[in-house]
Amino acid sequence: MSDEFGIKDRTAIVGLGSTPYWKRGRSAPKTLQELVCEAIIGAANDAGIEVPDIDGFAYYAADFDTGGLMETLGIREVGFSSMLTGYGGGSAGAIGLASAAIVAGLAKTVVVVCGVQQGDLRYGAMPTTYPSTAESSFYQSAGLVGPGHMFALLAQRHMHLYGTTREHFAEVAISNRTNALTQPGALMKKPLTIDDYFAAPMISSPHCLFDFCLESDGAIAVIVTSAERARDLRRKPVLVHASAQGGAGEWGRSIYWMNMSDDAFASSGHGAVARQLYSRSDAGPSDIDLAQFYDHFTSQVIMQLEDYGFCKKGEGGPFVASGAIRRDGGSIPTNTDGGQLSCGYIWGMSQVREGVEQLRGEAANQVADARFCLVTGGPSDIPVSSVMLRSADA
Amino acid sequence: MSRLSKRPPDALATIVADSWSAPFWEAAKLGHLTCTQCADCGRFRMPPSPFCPHCRSQALEWPVLPGTGTIYSFTVVERAVVPGTEDTIPYVVAVISLDGAIPARLISNIVDAPIDAIRIGERVTVFFDTMPDGAAVPRFRLAGVQR
Numbered sequence: 001m002s003d004e005f006g007i008k009d010r011t012a013i014v015g016l017g018s019t020p021y022w023k024r025g026r027s028a029p030k031t032l033q034e035l036v037c038e039a040i041i042g043a044a045n046d047a048g049i050e051v052p053d054i055d056g057f058a059y060y061a062a063d064f065d066t067g068g069l070m071e072t073l074g075i076r077e078v079g080f081s082s083m084l085t086g087y088g089g090g091s092a093g094a095i096g097l098a099s100a101a102i103v104a105g106l107a108k109t110v111v112v113v114c115g116v117q118q119g120d121l122r123y124g125a126m127p128t129t130y131p132s133t134a135e136s137s138f139y140q141s142a143g144l145v146g147p148g149h150m151f152a153l154l155a156q157r158h159m160h161l162y163g164t165t166r167e168h169f170a171e172v173a174i175s176n177r178t179n180a181l182t183q184p185g186a187l188m189k190k191p192l193t194i195d196d197y198f199a200a201p202m203i204s205s206p207h208c209l210f211d212f213c214l215e216s217d218g219a220i221a222v223i224v225t226s227a228e229r230a231r232d233l234r235r236k237p238v239l240v241h242a243s244a245q246g247g248a249g250e251w252g253r254s255i256y257w258m259n260m261s262d263d264a265f266a267s268s269g270h271g272a273v274a275r276q277l278y279s280r281s282d283a284g285p286s287d288i289d290l291a292q293f294y295d296h297f298t299s300q301v302i303m304q305l306e307d308y309g310f311c312k313k314g315e316g317g318p319f320v321a322s323g324a325i326r327r328d329g330g331s332i333p334t335n336t337d338g339g340q341l342s343c344g345y346i347w348g349m350s351q352v353r354e355g356v357e358q359l360r361g362e363a364a365n366q367v368a369d370a371r372f373c374l375v376t377g378g379p380s381d382i383p384v385s386s387v388m389l390r391s392a393d394a
Numbered sequence: 395m396s397r398l399s400k401r402p403p404d405a406l407a408t409i410v411a412d413s414w415s416a417p418f419w420e421a422a423k424l425g426h427l428t429c430t431q432c433a434d435c436g437r438f439r440m441p442p443s444p445f446c447p448h449c450r451s452q453a454l455e456w457p458v459l460p461g462t463g464t465i466y467s468f469t470v471v472e473r474a475v476v477p478g479t480e481d482t483i484p485y486v487v488a489v490i491s492l493d494g495a496i497p498a499r500l501i502s503n504i505v506d507a508p509i510d511a512i513r514i515g516e517r518v519t520v521f522f523d524t525m526p527d528g529a530a531v532p533r534f535r536l537a538g539v540q541r
Contacts, residue, residue: 125475134412137419138441139501141409141531143402144487145475152469153489160467160514205470249447258489259440259499265467 006280009390011099012230012237015049015223016356017042021187021344024118027217036064036115037072039221047223048234049109054223056080056107058098060090060377060385061114061347080107084245084385088378091294091348093385095375096243098224108225114349115219123215124148139256147296147380148212150255152204155299158266159206161314164302166206168317170197172298173210173341175325180338183364187214188342211298213340220349222356230392238359241283241372241390244276247382254381267313268303268379273386278309281388283372285309288388290358290367291332292351294378295339301325304376305332308386327365336365351375352387359391396508399470399486401523401533403479409529415442417456422530427520429495431455438498461520462537463490466499468512486512490534503533511536 017039019027027035044051051073057066057080066081080101084090090097091114098110121129124146132140144150158164173192180186192210200209230237250261251269264271278284285308293304302316310332311319319325325334337343337354344350355373357363370391377385411419414430418441421428430439432446433453445452468488474480486504491497504512517537522530 122475125477128406128476132408132410134410134415135441137409137411137415141402141407142487142501142503142533143406143471143482143485144501145406149469149471149475149487153467153487156469156514157467202470202472204472207469257441258501259497262497 007096007099007103007240007243008280009239009241010227011102011224011240012227012392013095013222013240013356013389014225014230014233014235014237015043015047016353017044017046018220018353019218020185021346022217023187024215024217025120027117032115032117033064033068033072035117035217035219036113037069039115039219040069040073040111040113043111043221043223046235049223052076054109054111056098056101056110058094058101058110058112059083060094061087064115078107080110084383086381086383088294088347089380089382089384090245091377091385092352092375092387093243093245093377093383095222095224095240095352095387096245096385099240099243102224102226108229110224111221112224113219113221114347116346117217118215135256147255148207149204151297151300152207153258154266154303155206155297158299158303161266162317164317167194168302168320169206169211169298170194171320172295172301172325173197175320176295176335176339176341179327179336179365180342183337183343186338186343187216188338207297207299213296214342214345216345218344218346220346220353222352236360237392238356239390239392241388242277242280243385243387244273244280245383245385246273246276247384248272251382256381266303268300268307269382270304270307270376270379270384270386273384274308277386277388283388288332288372288374289370290336291334291374292336292339292355292376293334294348294351294376295335295341296378298341300379301334304379308374327367333367336363336367348377355389359389396510397484399484399505399507399509399512400482401505402485402503403476403482404525405476405479407525407529407531409531414444418442419529421456421458422522422532425522426458427461427492427532428456428458429492429498431457431495438495440498440500457494459492459494462493463518463534465504465512465514465516465518466491467514468504470509484509488534490518500532505533505535507536
Protein backbone atom coordinates (compact mmCIF):
# COMPACT_ATOMS: atom_id res chain seq x y z
CA MET A 1 0.00 0.00 0.00
CA SER A 2 1.25 3.47 -0.84
CA ASP A 3 2.21 5.43 2.25
CA GLU A 4 0.36 8.36 0.68
CA PHE A 5 -2.91 6.73 1.68
CA GLY A 6 -1.84 5.07 4.90
CA ILE A 7 -1.50 6.09 8.53
CA LYS A 8 2.09 4.85 8.79
CA ASP A 9 3.98 6.81 11.44
CA ARG A 10 1.72 9.84 10.94
CA THR A 11 0.26 9.68 14.43
CA ALA A 12 1.57 8.90 17.87
CA ILE A 13 0.45 7.98 21.35
CA VAL A 14 1.49 10.93 23.50
CA GLY A 15 -0.35 10.34 26.75
CA LEU A 16 -1.11 7.33 28.91
CA GLY A 17 -3.38 7.19 31.94
CA SER A 18 -4.39 4.23 34.03
CA THR A 19 -6.17 3.50 37.26
CA PRO A 20 -4.83 0.69 39.44
CA TYR A 21 -6.18 -2.78 38.64
CA TRP A 22 -8.54 -4.35 41.15
CA LYS A 23 -9.82 -7.87 41.50
CA ARG A 24 -13.33 -7.98 40.02
CA GLY A 25 -15.84 -5.79 41.81
CA ARG A 26 -13.34 -4.27 44.25
CA SER A 27 -13.11 -0.82 42.64
CA ALA A 28 -16.44 0.09 44.26
CA PRO A 29 -17.57 2.58 45.56
CA LYS A 30 -15.85 4.33 42.66
CA THR A 31 -18.16 4.38 39.65
CA LEU A 32 -17.28 3.25 36.15
CA GLN A 33 -17.62 6.83 34.87
CA GLU A 34 -15.19 7.92 37.59
CA LEU A 35 -12.63 5.25 36.64
CA VAL A 36 -12.83 6.16 32.96
CA CYS A 37 -12.47 9.87 33.69
CA GLU A 38 -9.51 9.21 36.02
CA ALA A 39 -7.78 7.42 33.15
CA ILE A 40 -8.54 10.22 30.68
CA ILE A 41 -7.36 12.95 33.07
CA GLY A 42 -4.24 10.90 33.72
CA ALA A 43 -3.53 10.55 30.01
CA ALA A 44 -4.01 14.28 29.42
CA ASN A 45 -1.74 15.20 32.31
CA ASP A 46 0.87 12.74 31.07
CA ALA A 47 0.75 14.34 27.62
CA GLY A 48 0.70 17.90 28.92
CA ILE A 49 -2.61 18.51 27.17
CA GLU A 50 -5.59 20.30 28.74
CA VAL A 51 -8.57 17.97 29.16
CA PRO A 52 -11.02 20.43 27.49
CA ASP A 53 -8.83 20.33 24.35
CA ILE A 54 -9.68 16.67 23.70
CA ASP A 55 -11.73 16.68 20.50
CA GLY A 56 -12.26 13.03 19.62
CA PHE A 57 -13.08 9.60 21.07
CA ALA A 58 -12.42 6.15 19.63
CA TYR A 59 -13.88 3.16 21.46
CA TYR A 60 -14.24 -0.57 21.00
CA ALA A 61 -16.18 -1.58 24.11
CA ALA A 62 -17.94 0.99 26.20
CA ASP A 63 -20.59 1.10 28.88
CA PHE A 64 -20.20 4.88 28.68
CA ASP A 65 -20.38 7.39 25.83
CA THR A 66 -19.06 10.70 24.63
CA GLY A 67 -21.88 12.92 25.84
CA GLY A 68 -21.46 11.86 29.43
CA LEU A 69 -17.68 12.15 29.29
CA MET A 70 -17.91 15.67 27.83
CA GLU A 71 -20.40 16.69 30.51
CA THR A 72 -18.27 15.24 33.30
CA LEU A 73 -14.90 16.50 32.06
CA GLY A 74 -15.94 19.86 30.57
CA ILE A 75 -14.83 19.03 27.06
CA ARG A 76 -15.77 21.88 24.71
CA GLU A 77 -16.35 20.33 21.30
CA VAL A 78 -15.80 16.97 19.68
CA GLY A 79 -15.39 16.23 15.98
CA PHE A 80 -15.05 12.46 16.14
CA SER A 81 -16.86 9.83 18.19
CA SER A 82 -16.68 6.31 16.79
CA MET A 83 -16.64 2.75 17.93
CA LEU A 84 -14.96 -0.25 16.38
CA THR A 85 -17.60 -2.97 16.52
CA GLY A 86 -17.12 -6.36 18.09
CA TYR A 87 -15.99 -5.52 21.63
CA GLY A 88 -12.62 -6.91 22.84
CA GLY A 89 -11.61 -7.86 19.32
CA GLY A 90 -11.26 -4.18 18.54
CA SER A 91 -8.98 -3.05 21.36
CA ALA A 92 -5.79 -2.67 19.33
CA GLY A 93 -7.68 -1.54 16.25
CA ALA A 94 -9.24 1.36 18.14
CA ILE A 95 -5.76 2.94 18.17
CA GLY A 96 -5.78 2.70 14.37
CA LEU A 97 -9.29 4.17 14.34
CA ALA A 98 -8.04 7.19 16.27
CA SER A 99 -5.09 7.52 13.88
CA ALA A 100 -7.41 7.38 10.87
CA ALA A 101 -9.53 10.19 12.31
CA ILE A 102 -6.45 12.35 12.80
CA VAL A 103 -5.00 11.66 9.34
CA ALA A 104 -8.45 12.38 7.86
CA GLY A 105 -8.54 15.73 9.64
CA LEU A 106 -11.62 14.94 11.71
CA ALA A 107 -9.95 15.57 15.06
CA LYS A 108 -6.57 16.51 16.50
CA THR A 109 -6.55 15.03 20.00
CA VAL A 110 -8.29 11.68 20.20
CA VAL A 111 -8.76 9.56 23.32
CA VAL A 112 -8.94 5.79 23.19
CA VAL A 113 -10.31 4.52 26.48
CA CYS A 114 -11.69 1.38 28.05
CA GLY A 115 -13.00 0.87 31.55
CA VAL A 116 -14.25 -2.25 33.23
CA GLN A 117 -16.17 -2.57 36.46
CA GLN A 118 -17.69 -5.93 37.17
CA GLY A 119 -20.72 -6.55 39.33
CA ASP A 120 -21.72 -9.88 40.80
CA LEU A 121 -22.01 -11.55 37.41
CA ARG A 122 -19.09 -13.70 36.28
CA TYR A 123 -18.15 -13.16 32.66
CA GLY A 124 -18.56 -16.85 31.93
CA ALA A 125 -22.24 -16.64 32.83
CA MET A 126 -22.91 -13.28 31.19
CA PRO A 127 -24.38 -14.72 27.96
CA THR A 128 -27.02 -16.56 30.02
CA THR A 129 -28.45 -13.16 30.94
CA TYR A 130 -29.03 -12.22 27.30
CA PRO A 131 -32.47 -13.03 25.91
CA SER A 132 -32.45 -16.17 23.75
CA THR A 133 -32.41 -15.48 20.04
CA ALA A 134 -32.80 -17.59 16.93
CA GLU A 135 -29.00 -17.57 16.65
CA SER A 136 -28.14 -18.23 20.29
CA SER A 137 -30.56 -21.17 20.39
CA PHE A 138 -28.04 -23.11 18.29
CA TYR A 139 -25.29 -22.90 20.92
CA GLN A 140 -26.88 -22.02 24.24
CA SER A 141 -29.20 -25.05 24.09
CA ALA A 142 -26.06 -27.21 24.16
CA GLY A 143 -24.76 -25.45 27.26
CA LEU A 144 -22.14 -23.64 25.17
CA VAL A 145 -22.40 -20.49 27.19
CA GLY A 146 -19.15 -18.81 28.14
CA PRO A 147 -16.09 -17.90 26.09
CA GLY A 148 -14.22 -20.45 28.19
CA HIS A 149 -16.34 -23.23 26.71
CA MET A 150 -16.08 -21.86 23.22
CA PHE A 151 -12.32 -21.40 23.05
CA ALA A 152 -11.87 -24.83 24.63
CA LEU A 153 -13.37 -26.36 21.47
CA LEU A 154 -10.73 -24.60 19.37
CA ALA A 155 -7.96 -25.65 21.75
CA GLN A 156 -9.07 -29.29 21.71
CA ARG A 157 -9.02 -29.28 17.91
CA HIS A 158 -5.53 -27.71 17.93
CA MET A 159 -4.29 -30.48 20.23
CA HIS A 160 -5.85 -33.10 17.95
CA LEU A 161 -4.39 -31.70 14.73
CA TYR A 162 -0.93 -30.71 15.89
CA GLY A 163 -0.15 -32.59 19.08
CA THR A 164 -0.29 -29.46 21.22
CA THR A 165 -0.28 -30.40 24.91
CA ARG A 166 -1.41 -28.98 28.22
CA GLU A 167 2.29 -28.54 29.07
CA HIS A 168 2.38 -26.00 26.22
CA PHE A 169 -0.60 -24.11 27.66
CA ALA A 170 1.09 -24.23 31.07
CA GLU A 171 4.22 -22.60 29.66
CA VAL A 172 2.16 -19.59 28.54
CA ALA A 173 0.57 -19.30 31.98
CA ILE A 174 3.93 -19.65 33.74
CA SER A 175 5.72 -17.20 31.44
CA ASN A 176 3.04 -14.58 32.05
CA ARG A 177 3.04 -15.21 35.79
CA THR A 178 6.81 -14.85 35.91
CA ASN A 179 6.47 -11.41 34.31
CA ALA A 180 3.70 -10.39 36.71
CA LEU A 181 5.88 -11.10 39.74
CA THR A 182 8.07 -8.09 38.94
CA GLN A 183 5.31 -5.86 37.54
CA PRO A 184 4.07 -3.28 40.07
CA GLY A 185 0.29 -3.38 40.34
CA ALA A 186 -0.08 -6.83 38.80
CA LEU A 187 -2.85 -8.74 40.54
CA MET A 188 -1.15 -12.15 40.68
CA LYS A 189 1.96 -12.21 42.81
CA LYS A 190 2.39 -15.88 43.67
CA PRO A 191 4.85 -17.89 41.56
CA LEU A 192 3.19 -20.53 39.38
CA THR A 193 4.82 -23.91 38.90
CA ILE A 194 4.00 -26.71 36.50
CA ASP A 195 2.77 -28.72 39.49
CA ASP A 196 0.45 -25.86 40.49
CA TYR A 197 -0.90 -25.80 36.94
CA PHE A 198 -1.71 -29.50 36.82
CA ALA A 199 -3.20 -29.42 40.33
CA ALA A 200 -5.68 -26.70 39.35
CA PRO A 201 -9.33 -27.59 38.73
CA MET A 202 -10.40 -28.25 35.17
CA ILE A 203 -13.04 -25.74 34.11
CA SER A 204 -13.82 -26.72 30.52
CA SER A 205 -11.36 -29.23 29.11
CA PRO A 206 -8.65 -28.79 27.99
CA HIS A 207 -8.66 -25.47 29.86
CA CYS A 208 -8.03 -25.46 33.60
CA LEU A 209 -8.21 -22.50 35.98
CA PHE A 210 -4.78 -21.13 34.95
CA ASP A 211 -5.66 -21.12 31.24
CA PHE A 212 -8.27 -18.43 31.92
CA CYS A 213 -7.58 -14.71 32.19
CA LEU A 214 -8.39 -12.74 35.32
CA GLU A 215 -11.56 -10.79 35.89
CA SER A 216 -10.59 -7.33 37.06
CA ASP A 217 -11.68 -3.71 37.35
CA GLY A 218 -9.87 -0.65 36.05
CA ALA A 219 -9.62 1.86 33.23
CA ILE A 220 -6.88 2.85 30.80
CA ALA A 221 -6.78 5.74 28.32
CA VAL A 222 -4.29 6.89 25.72
CA ILE A 223 -4.18 10.11 23.73
CA VAL A 224 -3.37 9.98 20.03
CA THR A 225 -2.35 13.02 18.01
CA SER A 226 -0.34 13.78 14.88
CA ALA A 227 3.32 12.71 14.86
CA GLU A 228 4.26 16.28 13.97
CA ARG A 229 2.52 17.73 17.01
CA ALA A 230 3.83 14.89 19.14
CA ARG A 231 7.38 16.17 18.74
CA ASP A 232 6.45 19.32 20.65
CA LEU A 233 4.78 17.55 23.56
CA ARG A 234 6.47 16.54 26.78
CA ARG A 235 6.58 12.75 26.45
CA LYS A 236 8.59 10.62 24.07
CA PRO A 237 6.10 9.74 21.32
CA VAL A 238 5.17 6.17 20.52
CA LEU A 239 4.40 6.05 16.81
CA VAL A 240 1.35 4.23 15.46
CA HIS A 241 3.18 2.43 12.68
CA ALA A 242 0.38 0.30 11.26
CA SER A 243 -3.01 -1.04 12.24
CA ALA A 244 -5.57 -3.47 10.86
CA GLN A 245 -9.08 -4.55 11.71
CA GLY A 246 -11.54 -7.00 10.25
CA GLY A 247 -10.98 -10.62 9.30
CA ALA A 248 -11.86 -13.28 6.76
CA GLY A 249 -15.41 -14.43 6.09
CA GLU A 250 -14.43 -18.03 6.81
CA TRP A 251 -13.90 -16.89 10.44
CA GLY A 252 -17.15 -14.92 10.64
CA ARG A 253 -19.00 -15.36 13.93
CA SER A 254 -16.38 -17.96 14.87
CA ILE A 255 -16.99 -19.07 18.46
CA TYR A 256 -20.74 -18.47 18.16
CA TRP A 257 -20.83 -20.31 14.83
CA MET A 258 -18.32 -23.19 14.88
CA ASN A 259 -18.62 -23.58 11.11
CA MET A 260 -15.30 -21.89 10.34
CA SER A 261 -13.35 -23.46 7.49
CA ASP A 262 -11.34 -26.50 8.49
CA ASP A 263 -8.10 -24.51 8.05
CA ALA A 264 -9.29 -21.66 10.25
CA PHE A 265 -11.03 -23.55 13.06
CA ALA A 266 -7.99 -24.15 15.27
CA SER A 267 -6.68 -20.60 15.01
CA SER A 268 -7.03 -17.17 16.56
CA GLY A 269 -8.89 -15.82 13.52
CA HIS A 270 -6.14 -13.21 13.13
CA GLY A 271 -4.65 -14.61 9.90
CA ALA A 272 -6.24 -12.10 7.54
CA VAL A 273 -5.63 -9.17 9.87
CA ALA A 274 -1.99 -10.22 10.30
CA ARG A 275 -1.54 -10.15 6.52
CA GLN A 276 -3.15 -6.70 6.35
CA LEU A 277 -0.96 -5.43 9.16
CA TYR A 278 2.30 -6.71 7.68
CA SER A 279 1.40 -5.31 4.25
CA ARG A 280 1.39 -1.85 5.86
CA SER A 281 4.35 -2.33 8.17
CA ASP A 282 8.11 -2.02 7.71
CA ALA A 283 8.49 -4.68 10.40
CA GLY A 284 7.81 -8.36 9.82
CA PRO A 285 7.82 -11.06 12.47
CA SER A 286 11.62 -11.21 12.67
CA ASP A 287 11.82 -7.43 13.21
CA ILE A 288 9.35 -7.29 16.08
CA ASP A 289 11.01 -6.95 19.46
CA LEU A 290 8.11 -7.91 21.68
CA ALA A 291 4.40 -8.69 21.55
CA GLN A 292 1.42 -8.01 23.77
CA PHE A 293 -1.11 -10.65 22.70
CA TYR A 294 -4.70 -10.47 23.93
CA ASP A 295 -4.47 -13.42 26.30
CA HIS A 296 -7.97 -14.30 27.44
CA PHE A 297 -6.86 -17.95 27.16
CA THR A 298 -3.38 -19.49 27.08
CA SER A 299 -4.21 -21.53 23.98
CA GLN A 300 -5.07 -18.38 22.06
CA VAL A 301 -1.60 -16.95 22.68
CA ILE A 302 -0.19 -20.04 20.97
CA MET A 303 -2.55 -19.65 18.02
CA GLN A 304 -1.77 -15.93 17.67
CA LEU A 305 1.97 -16.70 17.58
CA GLU A 306 1.16 -18.92 14.59
CA ASP A 307 -1.21 -16.49 12.90
CA TYR A 308 1.29 -13.64 13.19
CA GLY A 309 4.06 -15.77 11.68
CA PHE A 310 6.38 -16.14 14.67
CA CYS A 311 6.28 -19.87 14.00
CA LYS A 312 4.59 -22.14 11.49
CA LYS A 313 0.96 -23.18 11.76
CA GLY A 314 0.69 -25.98 14.27
CA GLU A 315 4.13 -25.37 15.80
CA GLY A 316 3.02 -22.88 18.44
CA GLY A 317 3.16 -25.45 21.23
CA PRO A 318 6.79 -26.53 20.71
CA PHE A 319 7.63 -22.87 19.98
CA VAL A 320 6.54 -21.70 23.43
CA ALA A 321 8.09 -24.80 25.03
CA SER A 322 11.45 -23.70 23.59
CA GLY A 323 11.33 -20.59 25.79
CA ALA A 324 10.64 -18.31 22.83
CA ILE A 325 8.09 -16.10 24.60
CA ARG A 326 10.08 -15.66 27.82
CA ARG A 327 11.25 -12.17 28.67
CA ASP A 328 14.52 -13.70 29.79
CA GLY A 329 16.17 -14.83 26.57
CA GLY A 330 13.15 -15.51 24.36
CA SER A 331 13.07 -14.45 20.71
CA ILE A 332 9.70 -12.73 21.12
CA PRO A 333 9.12 -11.64 24.73
CA THR A 334 5.37 -11.78 25.20
CA ASN A 335 2.93 -10.11 27.58
CA THR A 336 5.79 -8.59 29.51
CA ASP A 337 3.57 -7.15 32.26
CA GLY A 338 2.00 -10.54 32.99
CA GLY A 339 -0.84 -10.00 30.55
CA GLN A 340 -4.49 -10.54 31.25
CA LEU A 341 -3.67 -13.95 32.66
CA SER A 342 -1.66 -12.54 35.57
CA CYS A 343 -1.52 -8.71 35.60
CA GLY A 344 -4.97 -7.28 34.86
CA TYR A 345 -7.83 -7.77 32.44
CA ILE A 346 -8.95 -4.44 30.99
CA TRP A 347 -10.26 -5.93 27.75
CA GLY A 348 -7.05 -5.37 25.79
CA MET A 349 -6.16 -1.84 26.88
CA SER A 350 -3.65 -3.27 29.35
CA GLN A 351 -1.81 -4.64 26.30
CA VAL A 352 -1.74 -1.15 24.77
CA ARG A 353 -0.50 0.31 28.05
CA GLU A 354 2.38 -2.15 28.29
CA GLY A 355 3.30 -1.58 24.63
CA VAL A 356 3.51 2.18 25.24
CA GLU A 357 5.57 1.81 28.43
CA GLN A 358 7.98 -0.59 26.69
CA LEU A 359 8.56 1.70 23.68
CA ARG A 360 9.07 4.68 25.96
CA GLY A 361 11.74 2.63 27.68
CA GLU A 362 9.91 2.95 31.01
CA ALA A 363 8.44 -0.50 31.53
CA ALA A 364 8.97 -2.32 34.80
CA ASN A 365 10.08 -5.38 32.85
CA GLN A 366 11.87 -3.44 30.16
CA VAL A 367 12.99 -5.27 27.02
CA ALA A 368 16.27 -3.69 25.94
CA ASP A 369 16.23 -1.60 22.76
CA ALA A 370 12.55 -2.25 22.06
CA ARG A 371 11.64 -0.66 18.72
CA PHE A 372 8.62 -2.51 17.37
CA CYS A 373 5.86 -3.90 19.57
CA LEU A 374 2.90 -5.86 18.23
CA VAL A 375 -0.34 -5.41 20.17
CA THR A 376 -3.39 -7.50 19.36
CA GLY A 377 -7.09 -7.30 20.09
CA GLY A 378 -9.09 -10.23 21.37
CA PRO A 379 -9.53 -13.30 19.23
CA SER A 380 -13.31 -13.50 18.90
CA ASP A 381 -15.89 -13.03 16.17
CA ILE A 382 -15.03 -10.47 13.50
CA PRO A 383 -13.69 -7.82 13.75
CA VAL A 384 -10.38 -8.73 15.30
CA SER A 385 -7.57 -6.21 15.16
CA SER A 386 -3.96 -5.36 15.81
CA VAL A 387 -1.62 -2.43 15.91
CA MET A 388 2.12 -2.14 15.38
CA LEU A 389 3.65 0.43 17.71
CA ARG A 390 7.07 1.88 16.97
CA SER A 391 9.55 3.64 19.15
CA ALA A 392 10.32 7.21 18.11
CA ASP A 393 14.00 6.13 18.21
CA ALA A 394 13.53 3.40 15.60
CA MET B 395 -14.52 -46.34 36.08
CA SER B 396 -15.03 -43.28 33.91
CA ARG B 397 -17.75 -40.81 34.79
CA LEU B 398 -20.70 -40.54 32.39
CA SER B 399 -21.50 -37.32 30.58
CA LYS B 400 -24.71 -35.62 31.68
CA ARG B 401 -26.97 -33.05 30.03
CA PRO B 402 -26.62 -29.24 30.21
CA PRO B 403 -29.26 -27.38 32.23
CA ASP B 404 -32.73 -27.43 30.64
CA ALA B 405 -32.99 -23.72 31.44
CA LEU B 406 -30.44 -23.01 28.70
CA ALA B 407 -32.51 -24.84 26.09
CA THR B 408 -35.10 -22.11 25.60
CA ILE B 409 -35.52 -22.37 21.86
CA VAL B 410 -36.34 -19.22 19.94
CA ALA B 411 -36.99 -19.73 16.23
CA ASP B 412 -37.34 -17.24 13.41
CA SER B 413 -38.81 -17.87 9.98
CA TRP B 414 -35.51 -19.28 8.75
CA SER B 415 -34.71 -21.60 11.64
CA ALA B 416 -38.24 -22.81 12.46
CA PRO B 417 -38.13 -25.79 10.04
CA PHE B 418 -35.07 -27.16 11.87
CA TRP B 419 -36.83 -27.12 15.24
CA GLU B 420 -40.14 -28.38 13.79
CA ALA B 421 -38.31 -31.34 12.25
CA ALA B 422 -36.71 -32.02 15.64
CA LYS B 423 -40.16 -32.35 17.21
CA LEU B 424 -40.85 -35.10 14.63
CA GLY B 425 -37.60 -36.83 15.56
CA HIS B 426 -35.85 -35.81 12.36
CA LEU B 427 -32.39 -34.28 12.13
CA THR B 428 -32.24 -31.87 9.20
CA CYS B 429 -29.88 -29.21 7.87
CA THR B 430 -30.31 -26.07 5.79
CA GLN B 431 -29.52 -26.91 2.14
CA CYS B 432 -29.48 -24.38 -0.69
CA ALA B 433 -32.07 -25.51 -3.26
CA ASP B 434 -30.06 -23.87 -6.04
CA CYS B 435 -26.41 -24.78 -5.47
CA GLY B 436 -26.97 -27.72 -3.12
CA ARG B 437 -24.55 -26.58 -0.41
CA PHE B 438 -25.32 -27.16 3.26
CA ARG B 439 -25.04 -24.55 5.98
CA MET B 440 -25.67 -24.27 9.72
CA PRO B 441 -27.24 -22.57 11.45
CA PRO B 442 -30.06 -21.60 9.08
CA SER B 443 -29.80 -18.14 7.53
CA PRO B 444 -31.77 -16.13 4.95
CA PHE B 445 -29.23 -16.31 2.09
CA CYS B 446 -26.87 -18.95 0.76
CA PRO B 447 -23.39 -17.48 1.31
CA HIS B 448 -22.18 -19.14 -1.91
CA CYS B 449 -24.90 -18.05 -4.37
CA ARG B 450 -27.19 -15.68 -2.40
CA SER B 451 -30.19 -17.86 -3.16
CA GLN B 452 -33.03 -17.89 -0.63
CA ALA B 453 -34.47 -21.20 -1.83
CA LEU B 454 -34.11 -23.99 0.74
CA GLU B 455 -34.41 -27.72 1.10
CA TRP B 456 -34.66 -29.49 4.45
CA PRO B 457 -33.50 -33.06 3.81
CA VAL B 458 -33.92 -35.61 6.58
CA LEU B 459 -30.37 -36.64 7.49
CA PRO B 460 -29.34 -40.12 8.62
CA GLY B 461 -28.76 -38.76 12.12
CA THR B 462 -25.19 -39.94 12.37
CA GLY B 463 -22.03 -37.89 12.51
CA THR B 464 -18.47 -37.48 13.73
CA ILE B 465 -17.10 -35.53 16.68
CA TYR B 466 -15.17 -32.55 15.24
CA SER B 467 -14.25 -31.12 18.63
CA PHE B 468 -15.57 -31.21 22.18
CA THR B 469 -15.12 -29.88 25.70
CA VAL B 470 -15.97 -31.45 29.03
CA VAL B 471 -17.64 -28.74 31.12
CA GLU B 472 -16.57 -29.32 34.72
CA ARG B 473 -17.90 -26.18 36.39
CA ALA B 474 -21.47 -24.87 36.42
CA VAL B 475 -21.72 -21.39 34.95
CA VAL B 476 -25.32 -21.05 36.05
CA PRO B 477 -25.48 -21.18 39.86
CA GLY B 478 -27.69 -24.00 41.10
CA THR B 479 -27.02 -26.31 38.16
CA GLU B 480 -24.07 -28.18 39.68
CA ASP B 481 -25.96 -31.47 39.25
CA THR B 482 -25.56 -31.15 35.46
CA ILE B 483 -21.75 -31.43 35.71
CA PRO B 484 -19.98 -32.88 33.81
CA TYR B 485 -21.67 -32.29 30.49
CA VAL B 486 -19.98 -32.42 27.12
CA VAL B 487 -20.42 -29.84 24.40
CA ALA B 488 -19.43 -31.14 20.98
CA VAL B 489 -19.23 -29.82 17.46
CA ILE B 490 -20.61 -32.56 15.20
CA SER B 491 -19.89 -33.00 11.50
CA LEU B 492 -23.24 -34.19 10.12
CA ASP B 493 -23.36 -37.18 7.79
CA GLY B 494 -25.20 -36.23 4.61
CA ALA B 495 -24.60 -32.50 5.12
CA ILE B 496 -20.83 -32.03 4.93
CA PRO B 497 -19.29 -29.54 5.72
CA ALA B 498 -22.07 -28.27 8.00
CA ARG B 499 -21.51 -28.73 11.73
CA LEU B 500 -23.99 -28.72 14.60
CA ILE B 501 -23.20 -27.59 18.15
CA SER B 502 -24.69 -30.22 20.43
CA ASN B 503 -23.97 -32.58 23.33
CA ILE B 504 -22.60 -36.07 23.84
CA VAL B 505 -24.61 -37.61 26.69
CA ASP B 506 -24.55 -40.88 28.62
CA ALA B 507 -20.99 -41.50 27.43
CA PRO B 508 -17.95 -42.48 29.49
CA ILE B 509 -15.95 -39.23 29.57
CA ASP B 510 -12.73 -41.07 28.72
CA ALA B 511 -14.29 -42.54 25.56
CA ILE B 512 -15.16 -39.18 24.02
CA ARG B 513 -12.60 -38.28 21.37
CA ILE B 514 -12.40 -36.27 18.19
CA GLY B 515 -13.27 -38.57 15.28
CA GLU B 516 -15.63 -40.81 17.28
CA ARG B 517 -18.90 -41.69 15.56
CA VAL B 518 -22.15 -40.51 17.13
CA THR B 519 -25.90 -41.00 16.67
CA VAL B 520 -28.62 -38.44 17.26
CA PHE B 521 -31.58 -38.63 19.63
CA PHE B 522 -33.91 -35.90 20.82
CA ASP B 523 -34.53 -34.52 24.30
CA THR B 524 -37.94 -32.97 24.86
CA MET B 525 -37.89 -29.88 27.06
CA PRO B 526 -40.60 -28.91 29.54
CA ASP B 527 -41.96 -26.36 27.03
CA GLY B 528 -42.25 -29.00 24.30
CA ALA B 529 -39.19 -28.02 22.32
CA ALA B 530 -37.07 -30.91 21.02
CA VAL B 531 -33.29 -30.57 21.14
CA PRO B 532 -31.02 -32.89 19.14
CA ARG B 533 -28.31 -34.57 21.20
CA PHE B 534 -25.92 -37.41 20.49
CA ARG B 535 -24.65 -40.65 21.98
CA LEU B 536 -21.52 -42.48 21.01
CA ALA B 537 -22.39 -44.92 18.22
CA GLY B 538 -22.69 -48.44 19.53
CA VAL B 539 -23.43 -47.34 23.09
CA GLN B 540 -26.79 -48.71 24.27
CA ARG B 541 -29.29 -46.36 25.87
